[in-house]
Amino acid sequence: MPYKILKREELNPQVIRMEIDAPLVAKKAQAGQFIILRVDDVGERIPLTVADTDPGRGSVTIIFQTVGKTTLKLGAKSEGDTIADFVGPLGRATETEGLKKVAVIGGGVGCAIAYPVAKKLSSIGCTVHSIVGFRNKDLVILEKEFREVSDRYVLTSDDGSVGEKGLVTDALKRLIEEGEAYDEVIAIGPLIMMKFVARLTKEYGIKTVVSMNPIMIDGTGMCGGCRLSVGGETKFACVDGPDFDGHQVDFDEAMARNAAYRDFETRERDEYCRLYGK
């Protein structure tokens, strides 16, 4: 049964938001969980974190960056088109119970995943400080949404073209130094960003949760492709995660594993771009 694209919107030249008709998933999905989709019958299965849901409308929102063949194919779809498969919600929801004050860190398109977590925290009365970082001003997404659910919102950019010049870790360090006491830091973004956030918070002894996004196939614990080392133990991101203790994750191994098919991915993307003149 194909799944209809109810809405499509470009958040920046590379990042697209789509609302997909998937009532069963919409009814269940919680912040931090993900779905797996396949664009068409020869498509690969890719995991994407749930960005929002509307159980009344029966829809699930996903936000993705068009970086490889599959996301380019998905991005080329219009409102009213369908995709072949959409399954979820998978993984465990982000744990928010009892949290009183949290710094939510989002890096680049990772903000799409950080936003529902910030929203959830805000809804349970937690104080939310959102620190989001982008390479430059053209790539900023979800600013309005974040502001609505955050008690403090700090925007950073690598080149200083918008917000504070610098990295999210600089801003986080400043806030901590200013005396903000967080129960927890939740960081979602590129592996390298999460690695450095975790390194910083370890110095301050602040519990840190990161959301891992490894290569997956089934997403239900069957293939083991998404395994990573956490505190010296092998865990499966799809059933044990995707959230893990940032101080325990072996980020270097995760970065190596995520690059396992880089050559294939580059070749496929280039070929797709050549064929479709993108």
Add this chain to the structure above:
Amino acid sequence: MPNMQKEKHPMPTRSPEERRKTFGEVALGYDEETAVSEAERCLNCRNPLCMQGCPVMIRIPEFIRKVAERDYEGAYEVISASSSLPAVCGRVCPQETQCEKTCVRGLKGESVAIGRLERFVADRHNALSRGKGDRAPHVSNGHKVAIVGSGPSGLACAGDLNRLGYDVTIFEALHVAGGVLVYGIPEFRLPKEIVKRETDNLTENGVRIETNVVVGKTLTIDELMEEEGFEAVFVGSGAGLPRFMSIPGENLKGVYSANEYLTRVNLMKAYLPGSDTPIRHAKRVAVVGGGNVAMDAARSALRMGAEEVSIVYRRGEEELPARREEVEHAKEEGIVFRLLTNPKEILGDEKGEVKSISCVEMTLGEPDSSGRRRPVEKENSLFSIDVDTVIMAIGTSPNPLIKSTTKGLETQKWGGIVADEDGRTSRPGVFAGGDAVTGAATVILAMGAGKKAAAAIDAYIKEKHAG
């Protein structure tokens, strides 16, 4: 007069040279004359021991007799009265340890080729009846039953319940139906067209198959029973999480579980040029393990273009759990068997890519609790094999999804669902069977469990409404 030829008719197969380059089916099947002549080898024993060896008690001499009489549809009817998946079981059942093991002809020569005849009958039926549907239109008895998983146990359970008039819905987590028959067993052993034919048969007969539904996540068993109106649920969710050895280097790039490797090749069709799913085009591969899954992974790697593929197994040839036929096929194709060899560590290069696997030699000591001789490490026997890919095929442990989301469902310490012989679990109305209960086993045992559970579900629902 029966045909007293001592050997069974050999199965025509593709040549090993051709096999190395194609995912096309290895065994080509009997033609009509060969099948009839083989069927004439059956003595039609008054006390047919073969039937006792069959987990679903197919009336074997009866169907074979029909083949000898050239009444192939009659033969199909006999088989399908007991088996839901004849074309599948004719290919992947371990007949040599079941029906054919107890065949009287095996005492002085070879047993009757029961499996090959089953396949002949099923293929012939399927070729002639394509698209016609098997049965009279489904007449609903108004009771709904849910099946979790569309593998062999689920398909068998669904087929029987549908025949009894139940409205059956199968929920499948993946995007296509078939379970291990589509993601695990490779095309060259079980063409996917055959699996599709079996699942199409069910849907033509009124069974609903909902793909992309993960029971335990998208819907829970409690919701199915309390909100969706299903009076009973059969859990056939399969074996689940792949095991690793917990040796250093298992998370290097180039180490796969057999589940992942086979899923990329089979389910995601990574062997076809148009597929978007990537896979390593390995040159030198070590597959760790000695079961059918290990053979499937090794032979798939060879077909994906590997130059050398080794099976690394810690016991000896005698102890290989794989079917003899699979081992023979693998050897013919040039798979290297490194027996009495156990991996200690997987080594990588500076980019985190696998470059070798270091192993020790083993000897066999006294039998252990499994009755097999226990492998013992030889001192100072460490050596290494240059490989770029390692595939771990050492088994699976049950998936925790259903256990953790179903109230009152008892499980074993190792995670398998507790169920009695007829599939009844600790939770009224919930039945289970196949690998989810037994741990990794065979297609036919799972199918048998699905059929028993179907009978138990029928009795359960009838009893509920009689009161």
